[in-house]
Amino acid sequence: MFERELFSTGHEIFRETVRRFVADEITPFHAQWEKDGQVSCDVWRKAGAQGLLCATVPEEYGGSGADFLYSVVVLEELSRAGAMGPGFSLHSDIVAPYLVQYGSDEQKRTWLPKMITGEVIGAIAMTEPSAGSDLQNIQTTAIRDGDEYRISGQKVFITNGQLSNIVITACKTDPQTGGKGVSLVLVETDRAGFQRGRNLEKV
Ligand SMILES: Cc1cc2nc3c(=O)[nH]c(=O)nc-3n(C[C@H](O)[C@H](O)[C@H](O)COP(=O)(O)OP(=O)(O)OC[C@H]3O[C@@H](n4cnc5c(N)ncnc54)[C@H](O)[C@@H]3O)c2cc1C
Incomplete structure (x- = not known):
């Protein structure tokens, strides 16, 4: 050595x-x-x-x-x-x-x-069932609703996903502008509507 x-x-x-x-x-x-x-x-x-x-x-x-x-x-x-x-x-x-x-x-x-x-515990959620490397094709949207964003979508393969308290989530905030309309939104996992899926075998 x-x-x-x-x-x-x-x-x-x-x-x-x-x-x-x-x-x-x-x-x-x-x-x-x-x-x-x-x-x-x-x-x-x-x-x-x-x-x-x-x-x-x-x-x-x-x-x-x-x-x-x-x-x-x-x-x-x-x-x-x-x-x-x-x-x-x-x-x-x-x-x-x-x-x-x-x-x-x-x-x-x-x-x-x-x-x-x-x-x-933090996580980052970019990957979706139909978007991995090609991030600009994500389908998750975050639409402004007063002082909040209303987020709709699914993420997969998220490290720390089952334990996380906050998830930095890649979302389309301006779906008309392709990759330029992607934002990262900090999502607290105790928010109403947040759901965790089952564990997937990753490696
Ligand atoms: C252990 C593990 C932990 C993970 N943790 C997270 C996480 O915390 N958060 C998260 O968001 N995601 C996570 N992921 C998901 C990971 O980031 C995605 O798997 C990755 O982005 C690739 O996406 P994909 O699997 O859909 O493959 P694809 O994007 O479909 O790619 C498949 C293959 O094609 C190749 N390829 C793709 N595009 C091109 C191109 N333009 N030119 C040449 N080759 C190309 C790729 O290199 C790959 O070999 C995790 C994955 C694993 C295995």
Whole structure:
């Protein structure tokens, strides 16, 4: 094995924490989660308490503002253990950055601190039964209705879909303008009308 120079001492100390966490809190339960088709909510809160979630979120929103290599360490350690059940990376490295980059200040203050602690689990819903790579062909619409959007559509293959509290959802807000009319709408899963489907075998 060659020595990697990418990671600092700080990253390697963090790696030890993550490796121990994976050994104690994930590996012993992973086979059962695979049978159940979902991981426990409990492990998300424990991961949050150990600082494993949303490492790069800025301090003003309760994060540590760490560099992306801290997220890479989490991903590497989960991969090393073959523990692909917990969707920490999607939550921390896709959903949280969308919120940081494009969310309103109110959305950031409401959701990011709870995503960091694992109280709130994030998902992103783009894929549909008839639209995968070709995202501009999505059929889900979000039509403005006063101060709200009325969303209508179906999504599939959504990582963290069964546990998520918020779902960043790709919707057509202007169906006449093709790809340019696609927006991302933050959907709280306790909203009336939100329904989860059955688990699908993805891998
Ligand atoms: C483990 C897993 C987790 C996932 N999590 C999520 C999630 O959290 N949120 C979400 O929204 N989706 C998720 N997905 C869905 C995933 O993003 C889609 O499967 C992906 O976008 C591809 O769509 P598709 O399966 O419909 O394939 P298609 O788009 O139908 O593509 C089929 C094949 O054709 C190729 N292809 C497509 N278009 C072209 C082109 N123009 N030129 C050349 N080749 C092309 C593709 O590379 C692929 O090999 C997940 C999928 C998996 C397997």
